[in-house]
Amino acid sequence: xxxxxxxxxxxxxxxxxxxxxxxxxxxxxxxxxxxxxxxxxxxxxxxxxxxxxxxxxxxxxxxxxxxxxxxxxxxxxxxxxxxxxxxxxxxxxxxxxxxxxxxxxxxxxxxxxxxxxxxxxxxxxxxxxxxxxxxxxxxxxxxxxxxxxxxxxxxxxxxxxxxxxxxxxxxxxxxxxxxxxxxxxxxxxxxxxxxxxxxxxxxxxxxxxxxxxxxxxxxxxxxxxxxxxxxxxxxxxxxxxxxxxxxxxxxxxxxxxxxxxxxxxxxxxxxxxxxxxxxxxxxxxxxxxxxxxxxxxxxxxxxxxxxxxxxxxxxxxxxxxxxx
Numbered sequence: 001x002x003x004x005x006x007x008x009x010x011x012x013x014x015x016x017x018x019x020x021x022x023x024x025x026x027x028x029x030x031x032x033x034x035x036x037x038x039x040x041x042x043x044x045x046x047x048x049x050x051x052x053x054x055x056x057x058x059x060x061x062x063x064x065x066x067x068x069x070x071x072x073x074x075x076x077x078x079x080x081x082x083x084x085x086x087x088x089x090x091x092x093x094x095x096x097x098x099x100x101x102x103x104x105x106x107x108x109x110x111x112x113x114x115x116x117x118x119x120x121x122x123x124x125x126x127x128x129x130x131x132x133x134x135x136x137x138x139x140x141x142x143x144x145x146x147x148x149x150x151x152x153x154x155x156x157x158x159x160x161x162x163x164x165x166x167x168x169x170x171x172x173x174x175x176x177x178x179x180x181x182x183x184x185x186x187x188x189x190x191x192x193x194x195x196x197x198x199x200x201x202x203x204x205x206x207x208x209x210x211x212x213x214x215x216x217x218x219x220x221x222x223x224x225x226x227x228x229x230x231x232x233x234x235x236x237x238x239x240x241x242x243x244x245x246x247x248x249x250x251x252x253x254x255x256x257x258x259x260x261x262x263x264x265x266x267x268x269x270x271x272x273x274x275x276x277x278x279x280x281x282x283x284x285x286x287x288x289x290x291x292x293x294x295x296x297x298x299x300x301x302x303x304x305x306x307x308x309x310x311x312x313x314x315x316x317x318x319x320x321x322x323x324x
Contacts, residue, residue: 006321008091009170012098013314020105032100036185039068044190048200061200065186065207072182076175098169101181103161104310107133107154108303114150115299118143133157136274145274147294151302152270155223155262156255158306160184163222164215166313170320183211209253216254219309220261222316226308227265239264242287249284256286263287265305268298 021031047060079097083090110133117125126146131138133153141149164184168176187208191201220243228236242264243257250256250271263270269290274281285292 003321003324004091005173006170006317006324008095009098009166010314010317010321011095012102013104013166013310013317015095015099016102016104017310017314018105019099020109021103032097033181033185036072036182037189039071040182040186040189043068044200048190048196054199057199058202061190062203064200065183065204068182068186069179069207072178073175076173076178080174094174097174098165098177101165101169101177103157103165107157107161108306111150111154111299111303111306114146115296115303118146118296118299144292144294147296147299148270148272150299151262151266151268151294152255152259154302154306155258155270158223158309159216159219159254159258160212162310163219163313164212166317167215167218168211170317180211183208212254216257219258222309222312223258223261223265223305225312226305227261229308230304231265235265235267246284246286246288249286251283260286262302262305263290266298266301267291268294 043064047064048057052060080094083094086093110129113129113132114126117127117129119125121128123143123146126143127138127141130141130146130150130153134149136149138146138149165177165180168180172179183204186201186204190197191205191208192198220240224236224239227239239261243260246260246263247256250259256271259270263286267287267290269285269287269292271283271286272292274283291298
């Protein structure tokens with residue numbers, strides 16, 4: 001059964017790379033992640049009230065995310081059991097479900113849009129495109145900051161949007177995939193360090209860190225493989241060595257791993273000071289010795305690394321399906 005899950009995953013990865021998110025479908029019906037978001041929003045509205053103390057908000061947030069995860073696991077198990085009754089047709093439907101939760105092509109296209117925007121419309125076009133994929137205020141970014149933000153997002157979301165969902169489906173099937181997407185969606189909605197979410201989203205943030213811990217480190221191997229294919233063994237080694245050295249320099253316990261690997265693979269510096277509305281936040285550079293004056297071409301090179309890393313993931317899934 002495990003090898004069947006791997007073949008389903010492989011088919012989903014290939015389909016996602018070829019077709020991405022079909023806008024003509026999601027403009028007519030709600031994407032499953034939107035439905036997850038609605039459930040998270042309901043928990044937030046009902047259990048994160050201003051009248052509650054910080055301790056009560058913490059308990060409610062912990063209870064809420066646990067209920068959401070349990071609900072996602074039950075839903076995934078129910079759908080998985082239901083589809084098994086339909087044999088090969090059920091496998092096809094399960095593959096379509098997995099395909100929906102992957103983000104290879106959509107991520108590639110969004111980052112490519114930043115490159116195209118900068119080339120065709122200058123900084124204004126680049127800012128407009130990068131605003132679609134980053135949380136920070138794109139209007140505060142100069143051209144180098146826009147380029148850096150797009151590459152960092154590409155690297156981090158290779159882990160969060162590709163490797164992690166593939167990993168959790170490969171290990172635990174639809175229950176694992178649904179649980180991960182619920183956790184990751186909740187992290188993006190309620191795990192901010194604001195007055196409203198500092199306590200309510202604390203457990204969610206920790207669970208998301210745990211869910212992404214191993215996938216973030218696995219993603220380094222695929223980026224290093226890509227570096228090997230493009231630039232040779234020395235670059236691949238540097239990608240791993242520099243990642244081990246610099247990954248801890250970011251505030252996140254996971255984001256620094258794929259970002260440092262990408263920085264080393266391209267011989268550029270990522271991270272560094274960031275400008276927000278409230279001022280400049282100091283942060284160390286990942287691969288500090290790398291090029292800091294980033295150019296549009298660096299986005300194109302990062303997309304090449306991402307593409308080969310995705311193909312490497314597909315090849316690994318195929319190999320495991322054959323071996324196991």
